[in-house]
Amino acid sequence: MQFLPLLFVVVGASIVRSTDLETEKCEEKVNTCTIFSGNNGLPGTPGVNGLPGSPGSHGLPGRDGIQGPQGEKGEPGSQGIQGPPGKAGPSGPKGDQGQKDDRITKELALLKTCMSDLQTQLSILQVTARTTQKVILGHIFPNIVSTGEKLFASSAAEGNYIASKMACSHFGGQIASPRNEAENNAIVKIISKLGKSAYLGMNDIDTEGIFTHLNGEQIGYTNWASGEPNSVQEDCIEIYTNGKWNDKSCSETRIIVCEFVSN
Ligand code: MMA
Ligand code: CA
Numbered sequence: 039m040q041f042l043p044l045l046f047v048v049v050g051a052s053i054v055r056s057t058d059l060e061t062e063k064c065e066e067k068v069n070t071c072t073i074f075s076g077n078n079g080l081p082g083t084p085g086v087n088g089l090p091g092s093p094g095s096h097g098l099p100g101r102d103g104i105q106g107p108q109g110e111k112g113e114p115g116s117q118g119i120q121g122p123p124g125k126a127g128p129s130g131p132k133g134d135q136g137q138k139d140d141r142i143t144k145e146l147a148l149l150k151t152c153m154s155d156l157q158t159q160l161s162i163l164q165v166t167a168r169t170t171q172k173v174i175l176g177h178i179f180p181n182i183v184s185t186g187e188k189l190f191a192s193s194a195a196e197g198n199y200i201a202s203k204m205a206c207s208h209f210g211g212q213i214a215s216p217r218n219e220a221e222n223n224a225i226v227k228i229i230s231k232l233g234k235s236a237y238l239g240m241n242d243i244d245t246e247g248i249f250t251h252l253n254g255e256q257i258g259y260t261n262w263a264s265g266e267p268n269s270v271q272e273d274c275i276e277i278y279t280n281g282k283w284n285d286k287s288c289s290e291t292r293i294i295v296c297e298f299v300s301n
Pocket of ligand 2: 272
């Protein structure tokens, strides 16, 4: 570091600190501006070292080294998973005829005999069950007519729709619900003798105009009298002694006719 020679100008204010023992106060003394002109002064003492400069940018990459020698052989890899099964081979030649198995033949014959015996016994049981059902129902319901699949029965007792439904289910059956002409005719046989209409099971209580069976199925077979059904107020069905149907209030009193699944 170099020093500027020649004119050495001192401009400033020096602060002289005099210790006044009495007052213990700092006293400021301002110098007047003085200009000196004379010989060059001695060079100043060298300044302290500057701060180190910031690092330079990266140099260019060096050239690639020479390729090293080949490494040692690696460990063998683990075994692969099993491959898919191969295609089936061609079928072998036909074998010789086997010997007749007497044991199986005999057991088969025995089974056939047992089956035949069971069928006979089942038929006898069915007849007995049918007879028993009819005898028992006949005691409670003296008026019975059977179709292929059902027994229609009445004690000649009377009740409204709800009472009729309850009485029939109490005896293990349900209120008469004909699904074809033969069943309708069976009911007619009973009520024509008793001389009074009966309620049928079907009704349109849930949806006006849509008559359904007790299991919710919409009715298929119908035998409405001319002009029926004719009232939104009449949610039940009565069957006249001539077999024709009329939609009717559910609170009338009618002959109770039940149906039972035939054994
Ligand atoms: C009665 C009642 C109705 C039925 C008509 C037929 C007057 O009302 O039984 O349900 O439709 O008769 O005339
Ligand atoms: Ca009616």
